[in-house]
Amino acid sequence: MDARLAFEVASTLCLHVTVVIAVAFMLQHWINDARWGCRLWTTCFISVIGLVAGALLLPHRRLFHFPIDMSRESLLSVAVWQSRIIAALAIIWVTGVAVSILRRCSLCVHLLRFLKLECYPLETASLLSQVGISAADYPTLSILTSKRIQGPFCWQLHRPLIVLPEFLVEDRNNDNTMLQHVLLHELEHLRTQHPIQHFLQGICSTLLWFHPLVWSAARDAGLTREYLCDEVAAKTAGKFGAYLRTLADVAERCGTVSCTEVSKSTLAFGNQPSALIRRSNRLVQLAEGDPPASGLRSIVAVSVLVLCAIAIQQVWLPTNAMASQRSRWSPWPTWTANALHQFDVNVRDFESFEDRVQMHELLYQDD
Amino acid sequence: MPRSKKRYELTKCEAEVMDVVWERGTLTVNDVLEAIDRDLAYTTVMTTLRILETKKIVRRGKKVGRAYSYSARVSREQVREGMVKSLADQLFGGSVRSLVLNLLESDVVSAEDIEAVKKAAAKLGDK
Secondary structure, three states: OOOOHHHHHHHHHOOOHHHHHHHHHHHHHHHHOHHHHHHHHHHHHHHHHHHHHHHOOOOEOOOOOOOOOOOOHHHHHHHHHHHHHHHHHHHHHHHHHHHHHHHHHHHHHHHHHHHHHHHHEOHHHHHHHOOOOOOHHHOOOOEEEOOOOOOOOOEOOEEEEEEEEEHHHHHOOOOOHHHHHHHHHHHHHHHHHHHHHHHHHHHHHHHHOHHHHHHHHHHHHHHHHHHHHHHHHHHHHHHHHHHHHHHHHHHHHHHHOOOOOOOOOOOOOOOOOHHHHHHHHHHHOOOOOOOOOOOOOOOHHHHHHHHHHHHHHHOOOOOOOOOOOOOOOOOOOOHHHHHHHHOOOOOOOOHHHHHHHHHHHOOOOOO | OOOOOOOOOOOHHHHHHHHHHHOOOOOOOOHHHOOOOOOOOOOHHHHHHHHHHHHEEEEEEEEEOEEEEEEEOOOOOHHHHHHHHHHHHHOOOOOHEEEEEEOOOOOOOOHHHHHHHHHHHHHOOOO
């Protein structure tokens, strides 16, 4: 992939990702359903990964040609500047991805050490039966406990596990309500494969670490996952009020943040209600019997998102001033072409040759 | 399992309250409200002190009139040491929050939020 093709891919990929995530946001508000909201975000993250893979490995449509007719000097200067910009951006992007991967690896090691050294296992079947959950439905589940945490969490690499703070298990005083709520919430995370969605979200956040909409999508997907698990846990336990008390108790254990008041009249960043308040409001709405969105609307939303991803993949920014005017397709990226050549599949990848010829003509044009 | 030394960590709001506690020794919620030079709800300070009590950073004493008194259980130096270690953990990969699915997305939730959730729970009652 030469510098100008890389510029074309990078700039257009940012546009594709922006459109797909923006559409996912709109559809999610439209369906107003936590379970389908989670599915929508999973579809969105898979679409984003697909768009990135397609852009790097496959040729793409060129429906539009470079819009401006330029002089030889201007063309040369655009080509040179594009090469410089893409080289600088590539260095920044690779650095960001490397830092993100290293950080995740380091956190993974830290987490594994924490699980090994700071947690001890509990009798899963007995604990589940104490809160009225059938252990047979979760044969591979491990439940651990630790003094070092105040909030529970779940994780899955090869086996699902739930880690509970010690106070949840020890300070029960013959009342299992809080423990039941927490376990129902975490089990719903595992049952609905949220760790996989979380992993896909991690891939998107690593590859597109610079993109603000990806951060927003990650936040919103996280909140939607919590909405779903809150809803299932509260409905299964049967009392929304009691579940909200559990949330407040766990939050109280987790501590407080700055109590600096932001003027409510401004539209400042951070002036949105916190995730906890939004979750609480939603549970109150559900308790008061808000009608759920129709299933048909949800299916339409997921279909629309997939179609939107396919449609936007056809639209590429005409940034390449030296792209061939005779073809509606870009050449194959060199690495894919080389791989296909190994299997005697001949594909068009003469951009590197064209590039050398065109640059030569620009630099040494006969007068 | 190795025993780790207890580490005390304070959020901004808790630190503000603790400054007053360390300065005055023993006090009530109203004393904190008077000492802090900005508008704070009584329930916010009360919840913050209750959290500090849960974290074993303050101890609740006798009632003064209708309110409980509070005093520090740990010194400013002990807390400072814990917070420096926490900062190092945050900077050098100590927080695994982004890898796991937590019941609460953040360790830090404001006292007002907790109060609001409690009010919502009270409003729902047995629903």
